[in-house]
Amino acid sequence: MIMITKDMYVADIIMMDRGVVPVFMEHGLHCIGCAISSAETVEMACMVHGIDCDTLLADLNQYFGATETEGQKA
Template sequence: MTITKDTIIGDILTIAPQTAPLFMNIGMHCLGCPASRGETVEQACMVHGVDPDDLLAKVNEMIAAAEG
C-alpha cells in the first residue's frame, strides 16, 4: 500500500503501527484521539506545520522496509 496525502492517519496506524513515532515526532502526541486518527496526512501536516511530502517519504520508506 502506498500512503498519500489523502490517506487517513488511523488507517496508516492500523496497517503499519511502527510508523507511530514518525507522527509523534511532528507533534501528534494524541494518536489515540478519534480526531487525530480521522485526519488525513495532509490535514495533520498542515496543522503541525510539516511538509507532507517529507513525511510521506519517511512513512512509505518505513512501510516498504517492513514489507521486505
C-alpha cells in the same frame, strides 16, 4: 507495496502497522490516539501541525517499504 498518500487517514495508516507511530511522533504528530486522527488525513494533520507533508510521506513510505522487505525475508 503499500503506498501512503496525503489523502489517507492517520488512523488507517496506524491500523496497518502500529509500529509506524514513532514516524508520526518524530515529525511532531504526538496526538496519534486522539479521536481526530480517525477523521484527519495526513495532509490535514500536516497543515494543522505545521509539518512538511512531503517529508512525512517520504518517511512513512520508507517505513512501509522497509517493513515489507523485511517481511519477505522472513
